[in-house]
Amino acid sequence: MSTPSTDAPLSGRRAQAARNDAVILDAAREVFMAAPDAPVSAVAHAAGVGISALYRRYASKEELLATLCLDGLRRFVEIARAARDTADPWGAFEALLRGVVDADVHSLTVHLAGRFAPTPEHGALAEEAGRLAGEILRRAQDARAVRSDVVDTDLPMVYEQLAAIRLGGPARDAALRRRYLELHLASLRADAEAHGALPGHGPSQAELGARWQREAGTGAAR
Template sequence: MRADAARNLEAVLTTGARMLADDPSSSIGAIAAEAGVDRRTVYRRFASREELLAAIYDSRLAAVEDVVRAARFTETTVPVALHRYVEGIIEVNRRWPVELTRMRAEPSIQDRRSRLSTEVDAFLQRATHEGFLREDIPAGWASRLLIQLLHLASKEDMEAPRAADLLVETFLDGIGAR
């Protein structure tokens, strides 16, 4: 793909994610205009609004997969891996703010999301076994709490590294082992 075509595609996808997060009924024409490309350019790439939505969701999910790989859950100390993961997810949530609920029903999407959840849950179990998290909290509590803290941190008006510092400190002090 040519460099300008790649830039245009990236602009359409990230603009679409942002606009659809603000207004789920945003049209392809409005997204194209905001991205600075012609509507026909978008329609040459995506035959329908549903194809555009699927591409946005796929891009978001690929970014999350990259963050999970970069966190190195099994090779890195728990606090460092947690910080890498949190900072990366905050950046993903800000770049790809749309959460397309109807895309979750797609079998390939479900499989990818399930693998990611399994990796995060295994990491949180490791954190518990290594004494970073309390053992007396209900099953799944740490995971659900982390998701909520990530959503909150993603909306804060602070740089991602600082938001990650605050989130990790809050998470480990709040349910961290004493």
């Protein structure tokens, strides 16, 4: 076992590095949500760090965008795992949607899809996120809590519609998203199906996935 005097400086450096990284990522999210084409220098300015310090951590804008989206996927998975543990099937479904909307993870999809080349880690996390959400949806449908004509790929569209609400700053946007989430939840309940079936069909996995590949390797993430 290492002595405290040996561990403390390393632990402190790691803690400081983690804090610096969090500041950069928070700044990057704020900058790129407002203007996806903004340069990396805008992120450095917002984070209060030098551009060289930022590039030591992230070699390119594409790498920074990829990290932001990884964080979003990880957060989605955390929310979905917690929701899955809710005993009541409707409660689990509602917790999933409320958690995802409140965390605003799908703003990353709306703004950043196609601006970097996804990695296998992105794919694995996306697969897990989809699997967990699908389990929660089907359990709610089996319990006759959610309408039967909703499919897994409908849910990302709900998230993205709500994430697109941007009118009056973060607090106002969050309040409006919660308001319109209530409308979505009412329409997703099983008894809403009595008013008629949903028209058409939900998007395919290929349609959803194509957005992330559209500009990969084209230099869009300069």
